[in-house]
Amino acid sequence: MQKIITVNPDVVRSIFIDANLYPLEIIESSTIPLSPFGSFKISLSNQKFKIEIKLATDTDITMEDLCHSLENNIIHESLRLKIAEKTELERNLILSYTFSNTKLMG
Amino acid sequence: MSKFQSAESYSNDKYKLLPIRFSEAYDNKYIVTNMVGEYEILDFDIINRLVNNDVIHDKNLLGRLYSKHFIYDGTDHTALKLLGLKYRSKISRLKEFTSLHMVVVSLRCDYTCSYCQVSRQGLKADFDKYDMSIKTADKVIDLIFSSPSKGIKVEFQGGESLLNFKIIKYITEICHLRGIQENRNVQFVIATNLSMLDDEIINFIKKYNIYVSTSLDGPRSLHDRNRPKPENDGYDLTIKGIKNIQENVSLSQVTALMTTTGRSLDYGIEIVDEYIKNDLSAIFLRPLSPYGFAITKKQINQYDTDRWLEFFKNTLDYIININKNGYNLMEQYSSLILTKILSPKDLGYVDLQSPSGAMIGGIIYDYDGSVYASDEARMQAAMGNFKFKLGHVDENSYEEMIGGEFILDAIDKSMSVSVPSCTSCAFLPYCGSDPVYHFATQNNVVGNKQISGYCKKNMGVFKHLINLLENSDEETKRILQSWVRY
Numbered sequence: 031m032q033k034i035i036t037v038n039p040d041v042v043r044s045i046f047i048d049a050n051l052y053p054l055e056i057i058e059s060s061t062i063p064l065s066p067f068g069s070f071k072i073s074l075s076n077q078k079f080k081i082e083i084k085l086a087t088d089t090d091i092t093m094e095d096l097c098h099s100l101e102n103n104i105i106h107e108s109l110r111l112k113i114a115e116k117t118e119l120e121r122n123l124i125l126s127y128t129f130s131n132t133k134l135m136g
Numbered sequence: 137m138s139k140f141q142s143a144e145s146y147s148n149d150k151y152k153l154l155p156i157r158f159s160e161a162y163d164n165k166y167i168v169t170n171m172v173g174e175y176e177i178l179d180f181d182i183i184n185r186l187v188n189n190d191v192i193h194d195k196n197l198l199g200r201l202y203s204k205h206f207i208y209d210g211t212d213h214t215a216l217k218l219l220g221l222k223y224r225s226k227i228s229r230l231k232e233f234t235s236l237h238m239v240v241v242s243l244r245c246d247y248t249c250s251y252c253q254v255s256r257q258g259l260k261a262d263f264d265k266y267d268m269s270i271k272t273a274d275k276v277i278d279l280i281f282s283s284p285s286k287g288i289k290v291e292f293q294g295g296e297s298l299l300n301f302k303i304i305k306y307i308t309e310i311c312h313l314r315g316i317q318e319n320r321n322v323q324f325v326i327a328t329n330l331s332m333l334d335d336e337i338i339n340f341i342k343k344y345n346i347y348v349s350t351s352l353d354g355p356r357s358l359h360d361r362n363r364p365k366p367e368n369d370g371y372d373l374t375i376k377g378i379k380n381i382q383e384n385v386s387l388s389q390v391t392a393l394m395t396t397t398g399r400s401l402d403y404g405i406e407i408v409d410e411y412i413k414n415d416l417s418a419i420f421l422r423p424l425s426p427y428g429f430a431i432t433k434k435q436i437n438q439y440d441t442d443r444w445l446e447f448f449k450n451t452l453d454y455i456i457n458i459n460k461n462g463y464n465l466m467e468q469y470s471s472l473i474l475t476k477i478l479s480p481k482d483l484g485y486v487d488l489q490s491p492s493g494a495m496i497g498g499i500i501y502d503y504d505g506s507v508y509a510s511d512e513a514r515m516q517a518a519m520g521n522f523k524f525k526l527g528h529v530d531e532n533s534y535e536e537m538i539g540g541e542f543i544l545d546a547i548d549k550s551m552s553v554s555v556p557s558c559t560s561c562a563f564l565p566y567c568g569s570d571p572v573y574h575f576a577t578q579n580n581v582v583g584n585k586q587i588s589g590y591c592k593k594n595m596g597v598f599k600h601l602i603n604l605l606e607n608s609d610e611e612t613k614r615i616l617q618s619w620v621r622y
Contacts, residue, residue, distance in 0.1 A: 059556070059560075062556055062557055062586070063557060063586060064586075065584070065586050066586045066587055106158075107560070109158075109183065109184065109187050110157075110158075110560050112187050112188075113153065113155070113156060113157075113187055114155075116153050116187070117153055117154060117155040117156075120152075120153075120154050120155060120208075120216060121155045121171075123213065123216045123220075124154075124155070124171060124216050124219045124220050124223065125220070125223075126220070127213075127216060127217050127219070127220025127221070128220040128221075128223040128224045128227075129224075130220075
């Protein structure tokens with residue numbers, strides 16, 4: 031069975047991200063790798079994402095570490111989205127070259 | 137008109153980005169890989185410049201980025217075609233479908249290993265009940281040859297496989313003939329503890345060019361403790377069997393595997409020395425099995441992954457030093473991964489495949505005619521989970537077995553490119569997915585990779601090997617490169 035983390039409800043921090051700069055999918059994908067270390071509640075108001083962070087009780091990292099990692103992840107995920115968008119055409123062409131003239135095509 | 141474009145056309149901001157992934161590798165350095173796993177270690181600033189089409193001042197780096205197909209000129213499709221060709225090579229095994237067929241010819245065994253996960257039966261157990269019959273073997277052979285693969289590997293397993301040598305002989309002889317008739321390349325492997333080896337079996341191995349895979353867990357004290365045999369002669373019989381095959385068949389016809397138990401973790405050097413002492417040319421530092429009791433103690437399993445990684449790194453260092461001193465000993469897990477990192481080939485190791493190697497890479501026929509998607513699926517069934525059972529030779533056709541709803545769904549979900557976290561991981565071209573492992577540990581065929589021992593173990597190995605390739609001395613790099621199998 032999957033282990034369910036426990037969080038300390040008294041240790042809460044909120045960070046705010048400009049929704050004009052980053053889409054929701056970036057915020058969500060930035061939190062996924064950090065899920066063993068805390069819980070993340072995302073809400074939107076006045077063009078700002080509010081990320082309410084609760085720290086897991088059985089982790090060695092601090093709230094500052096967690097916030098720092100989240101902010102870095104947002105930058106990384108943003109760059110990854112740019113790569114995906116900028117290279118979509120090339121990716122599709124490479125895949126078409128891969129599968130053309132092979133029995134892998136249906 | 138010149139045959140070559142001017143140097144200026146390759147410079148600075150005229151490039152266009154190709155699909156890449158990046159992840160932190162070590163010490164604030166990032167590994168960037170393309171779709172086929174060619175890699176470069178970069179600072180984050182450079183990645184940022186690349187993605188934003190900024191000028192790359194380092195001309196050598198710019199050249200490498202072009203040659204490794206991270207960028208291209210935006211018009212000539214040669215780079216895209218070459219990437220397509222390499223990607224096709226990487227996944228070419230898919231059109232072969234199942235090529236490894238594991239046949240459990242007996243569940244009986246003369247050992248009493250505590251780490252055995254397959255509910256082995258004692259030597260004196262009813263062989264009518266626990267040995268494969270000729271009737272079942274005939275159906276297994278038909279199923280093996282239902283696979284479209286041109287290259288077929290039949291691997292006999294147990295319990296102790298040689299306790300039912302009669303069936304090994306029967307299946308080998310018929311598969312050999314059918315291979316010739318159907319123009320298929322059939323190879324055979326016997327996985328055995330070697331205690332039953334005799335002259336008849338040696339001659340048979342020689343005649344059919346059969347590879348023998350045995351278990352050698354280390355020096356006598358460790359081997360006999362890990363793999364107890366009531367007569368206390370397990371180590372002696374294993375060594376005697378290895379020597380017998382090396383002297384009477386060939387040195388390369390026998391290979392050994394070790395299973396890393398908790399007590400093995402302090403004996404890396406002694407284990408390696410035992411392999412050298414017995415003229416073996418390869419060792420496989422296999423991790424702890426995640427099945428059985430380890431599953432119910434998941435936190436301990438995570439702890440074990442850390443300890444295993446420490447064992448792996450220290451023992452690998454020792455193996456590299458052994459190679460520097462003139463003895464060629466290859467570590468096989470590293471070899472499988474280095475082949476993925478440094479060549480367009482994939483050796484098809486079942487545990488590191490996406491889509492999953494279960495069923496696509498290998499299929500296992502149990503002694504009683506039950507068919508499973510992988511050896512681990514058989515282990516799961518022994519623990520009461522039959523989700524990965526594909527069917528039974530008496531009841532199901534080949535098409536029914538490979539078309540089962542649960543297994544097809546599991547394979548569909550095992551495409552790492554569409555799995556959260558995996559999809560953006562730079563190590564994806566080297567990794568795989570293991571639905572049986574994740575179902576066993578998380579009750580979910582995809583699994584949350586943030587808490588996955590599979591992910592933790594493989595990421596640890598990938599990063600260590602990349603670090604060695606980048607930051608070690610030239611001789612170490614040469615040794616690691618020599619382990620790539622083309």
